[in-house]
Amino acid sequence: xxxxxxxxxxxxxxxxxxxxxxxxNRPIAGATHDKDLPVGQHxxxxxxxxxxxxxxxxxxxxxxxxxxxxxxxxDAWLIKISDGDQFGSGFxxxxxxxxxxxxxxxxxxxxxxIFESGAILLYLAEKFGALIPKDPAGRTECLSWLFWQxxxxxxxxxxxxxxxxxxPTKMEYPINRFTMETKRQLDVLDRHLADKDWMAGGDYSIAxxxxxxxxxSLVLGRAYNAAEFLDVGTYKNVLKWAQTIDARPAVxxxxxxxxxxxxxxxxxxxxxxxxDFDGQ
Numbered sequence: 001x002x003x004x005x006x007x008x009x010x011x012x013x014x015x016x017x018x019x020x021x022x023x024x025n026r027p028i029a030g031a032t033h034d035k036d037l038p039v040g041q042h043x044x045x046x047x048x049x050x051x052x053x054x055x056x057x058x059x060x061x062x063x064x065x066x067x068x069x070x071x072x073x074x075d076a077w078l079i080k081i082s083d084g085d086q087f088g089s090g091f092x093x094x095x096x097x098x099x100x101x102x103x104x105x106x107x108x109x110x111x112x113x114i115f116e117s118g119a120i121l122l123y124l125a126e127k128f129g130a131l132i133p134k135d136p137a138g139r140t141e142c143l144s145w146l147f148w149q150x151x152x153x154x155x156x157x158x159x160x161x162x163x164x165x166x167x168p169t170k171m172e173y174p175i176n177r178f179t180m181e182t183k184r185q186l187d188v189l190d191r192h193l194a195d196k197d198w199m200a201g202g203d204y205s206i207a208x209x210x211x212x213x214x215x216x217s218l219v220l221g222r223a224y225n226a227a228e229f230l231d232v233g234t235y236k237n238v239l240k241w242a243q244t245i246d247a248r249p250a251v252x253x254x255x256x257x258x259x260x261x262x263x264x265x266x267x268x269x270x271x272x273x274x275x276d277f278d279g280q
Contacts, residue, residue, distance in 0.1 A: 024084055029096065035088030040075030040272055043107035047077050047091060048100045050259035052157070052213040052223075053117040057101045058271070059209050059254030060121055060131065065274060066250040069128045071107065076257045076271040118150040121206040131206050142200035145207035153214045155181045165224040179230070182218075186235045189215060193237035197244075208245060216242035253277055 013027045039045055044061070048054040064072035079085045079100050086098045095102035095115035103120050105112040105127075114120045122143075125132035133139045159178035163171060189211070192199070199207040214223075219239050221227040232239065245251055256268040256277070268276060 024081060024087075029092075029098065030087075031089040031092040032084060032087040033089065035085075035090055037088070037090035037094065037104075038075075038077055039104075039106070040077075042073045042075050042272075043071065043105060044074035045077070045104045045106065046074055046258075047079050047094065047102045048258045049079050049081055050255065050257060051100065052153070052217055053099075054101045054258055055217075055255055056117045056210050056213040057103065057120050057124075058257035059213065059251050060124055060206065062250035062254040062257075063209070063248075064124065064128055064130060067128075067130055069130065072124070072128060073274070074271070078258050078260065078269045080260075116150075118146055118210060121146065121210060125206050131204070131209070133200055133202060133205065138200055138202055142205045142207045145199045146210050149207070149210040149214065152185050156185065156214060156218070160226075161224045164226055164229070183230060186215065186219070186230070186232070186238060189241075190235040190237045193241050197241070204245075208241075212242060212245045212251075216245060220246060 037045075037047060046057060046061070048057060050058070058076060061072055061074050061076075079091065079102075081100060085091065086095075086100060091102060092098055094104060094113045097115060099115070101115075101117055101120060103114045103123075105114065105123075114123045122132075133142050155178060159174070160182045163174040163178055167174075198204050199211060215238065217223045218230070219227070219232040219235060219242050221232070256266055257271045258269065259267045260269050261267070270276075
């Protein structure tokens with residue numbers, strides 16, 4: 001019989017909660033140490049790591065650069081979340097939630113902070129007038145899918161990913177619960193993409209970028225070592241869509257930025273100019 005757990009009357013934080021990221025999880029916010037953030041030569045300063053949420057923003061910036069938006073040049077600084085960089089005072093000033101990615105736009109006065117990956121995508125799309133439909137119906141569809149991703153991915157990452165890949169012990173109930181939800185979400189996407197090339201229906205947009213970073217990574221076998229477990233090959237429309245996005249040159253570059261694992265040629269821990277990709 002499985003061991004039962006009776007919650008205390010009042011929960012207190014008296015031990016790490018286990019798992020790969022236990023040492024950086026805590027029930028309070030705020031900075032743990034003083035550390036200023038570096039500032040490079042470009043107006044846009046990104047502080048991030050190449051997790052799915054970080055990849056959203058670097059792909060977006062590389063797509064804007066590919067479209068010829070000179071103002072989208074950026075510096076990307078590495079935030080090592082396993083070392084607790086996100087709890088430095090400078091980072092907390094940019095994002096009080098201490099999560100990557102976070103961005104400062106120094107092209108405006110006073111400089112504008114932007115945090116939450118979906119908010120950064122929307123900010124950049126509006127700033128440069130790109131990768132978001134201009135007609136009201138298309139824009140609404142695009143934003144609906146962008147917010148779908150923001151609301152759904154925690155079940156994939158913090159739910160399925162945590163209990164399947166990172167929890168210190170395998171537990172049947174949470175794995176079953178979040179596997180079912182992850183497969184339901186993949187089915188939502190697969191049905192939607194059955195008769196269209198892009199999430200918003202017309203053109204490639206920030207909705208595709210946001211969803212690709214999480215669900216594209218999953219079906220392409222890059223997340224949680226779970227492609228076989230989830231039988232991702234059954235979601236043929238999602239897989240085709242993800243492969244199409246994955247081949248875009250800007251996406252290839254964006255996936256490299258702030259990456260410190262994998263093949264050396266796929267890593268670019270910091271990015272300060274487009275020439276940084278030369279030789280990679």
